[in-house]
Amino acid sequence: MRGTSMAEQKATNIHWHEGNVTREERQKNLGQRGATIWMTGLSGSGKSTVAVALEQVLLQRGKHAYRLDGDNIRHGLNKNLGFSAEDRTENIRRIGEVAKLFADAGMLTITSFISPYVADRDLVRKIHDEAKLPFLEVFVDCPIEEAEKRDPKGLYKKARAGQIKGFTGIDDPYEPPKKPELHLRTDQLSVAESVQKLLDLLEARGLLRA
Amino acid sequence: MRGTSMAEQKATNIHWHEGNVTREERQKNLGQRGATIWMTGLSGSGKSTVAVALEQVLLQRGKHAYRLDGDNIRHGLNKNLGFSAEDRTENIRRIGEVAKLFADAGMLTITSFISPYVADRDLVRKIHDEAKLPFLEVFVDCPIEEAEKRDPKGLYKKARAGQIKGFTGIDDPYEPPKKPELHLRTDQLSVAESVQKLLDLLEARGLLRA
Numbered sequence: 355m356r357g358t359s360m361a362e363q364k365a366t367n368i369h370w371h372e373g374n375v376t377r378e379e380r381q382k383n384l385g386q387r388g389a390t391i392w393m394t395g396l397s398g399s400g401k402s403t404v405a406v407a408l409e410q411v412l413l414q415r416g417k418h419a420y421r422l423d424g425d426n427i428r429h430g431l432n433k434n435l436g437f438s439a440e441d442r443t444e445n446i447r448r449i450g451e452v453a454k455l456f457a458d459a460g461m462l463t464i465t466s467f468i469s470p471y472v473a474d475r476d477l478v479r480k481i482h483d484e485a486k487l488p489f490l491e492v493f494v495d496c497p498i499e500e501a502e503k504r505d506p507k508g509l510y511k512k513a514r515a516g517q518i519k520g521f522t523g524i525d526d527p528y529e530p531p532k533k534p535e536l537h538l539r540t541d542q543l544s545v546a547e548s549v550q551k552l553l554d555l556l557e558a559r560g561l562l563r564a
Numbered sequence: 565m566r567g568t569s570m571a572e573q574k575a576t577n578i579h580w581h582e583g584n585v586t587r588e589e590r591q592k593n594l595g596q597r598g599a600t601i602w603m604t605g606l607s608g609s610g611k612s613t614v615a616v617a618l619e620q621v622l623l624q625r626g627k628h629a630y631r632l633d634g635d636n637i638r639h640g641l642n643k644n645l646g647f648s649a650e651d652r653t654e655n656i657r658r659i660g661e662v663a664k665l666f667a668d669a670g671m672l673t674i675t676s677f678i679s680p681y682v683a684d685r686d687l688v689r690k691i692h693d694e695a696k697l698p699f700l701e702v703f704v705d706c707p708i709e710e711a712e713k714r715d716p717k718g719l720y721k722k723a724r725a726g727q728i729k730g731f732t733g734i735d736d737p738y739e740p741p742k743k744p745e746l747h748l749r750t751d752q753l754s755v756a757e758s759v760q761k762l763l764d765l766l767e768a769r770g771l772l773r774a
Contacts (some may be wrong), residue, residue, distance in 0.1 A: 365756035370620040546575035
């Protein structure tokens with residue numbers, strides 16, 4: 355009779371079943387369902403401000419959220435993409451695929467990218483629909499005059515000076531969503547009001563319950 | 565005096581602070597630290613079997629885990645990649661970047677891809693090191709004769725018949741890790757024993773504590 359090793363002894367407490375962990379098992383474990391909250395709008399419209407505030411408020415309520423934005427995508431996953439038409443489309447496609455994975459993992463996933471083209475956003479919606487995951491398109495809207503006045507990153511100034519080409523709203527179009535799940539007029543709402551409207555939407559979709 | 569809307573009233577309960585949610589805040593909320601557990605090894609070595617069992621056992625212990633594998637990557641994020649040398653490298657780079665995001669979100673992220681080249685795996689390690697996130701390389705190892713005998717997907721048979729070109733272990737090299745965080749000989753260990761060794765590693769790194 356051969357001896358029983360420590361690893362063998364401890365391993366007798368390890369049990370699992372055939373097949374993969376299901377999305378439902380992960381959701382039960384996290385106490386929430388995953389979804390993607392896709393913010394779209396002009397530079398300076400307030401996407402990031404609202405996204406950051408929403409993420410904080412969700413965490414305060416014990417929910418698990420993660421934000422995809424230029425900071426963690428452009429210098430990582432999409433660092434090998436430029437600003438050609440093909441690369442912009444591929445940029446949004448990859449972000450959409452990653453958001454889908456996070457939603458599948460059970461996270462409330464908040465993206466904030468200009469994502470100016472209807473076709474690109476519709477592709478991301480399709481990716482989520484096919485995966486049977488909620489996709490909430492949020493139009494973060496304010497008049498371009500207001501966005502340009504805010505100009506938090508000084509990008510409109512550079513675009514007007516011709517230092518940036520193909521800038522959305524200046525020499526490249528922004529195609530507004532026709533039927534977004536939520537339309538936020540950030541020139542008329544406070545950040546708190548915008549977050550409240552997002553919470554109302556999530557609540558209505560059953561995404562804030564355990 | 566203008567009236568106060570319902571949204572304005574409810575919004576008075578919304579509070580947040582300047583700046584982004586930190587990794588530490590997300591970790592506290594989830595009750596765990598994120599990390600990437602990177603399984604590498606031949607086709608048929610047991611990567612997926614061990615990964616699936618580990619994911620289940622982590623969930624049983626109330627931990628939050630997510631698995632990246634061919635099923636959710638090849639038909640989604642990396643559907644536009646083929647099997648050229650460049651595309652294989654880009655395949656692993658993107659998976660590494662996504663694993664980093666999941667680890668940043670606080671998830672115990674388990675990847676199971678052959679990932680045969682040292683340079684590609686080292687790049688993924690660097691991505692994690694730079695983000696100050698734990699990267700645990702796990703060499704899922706068995707003799708190729710054994711892997712070929714198992715041949716769960718019938719791929720070795722096709723490779724031997726010349727129907728698949730550039731198949732790892734047949735006509736493309738597998739470069740074993742020189743200093744993996746864990747070396748599992750799946751021809752000598754049961755699945756339960758392999759999972760136990762992974763749990764021991766996670767415990768030793770402080771990744772199973774709240």
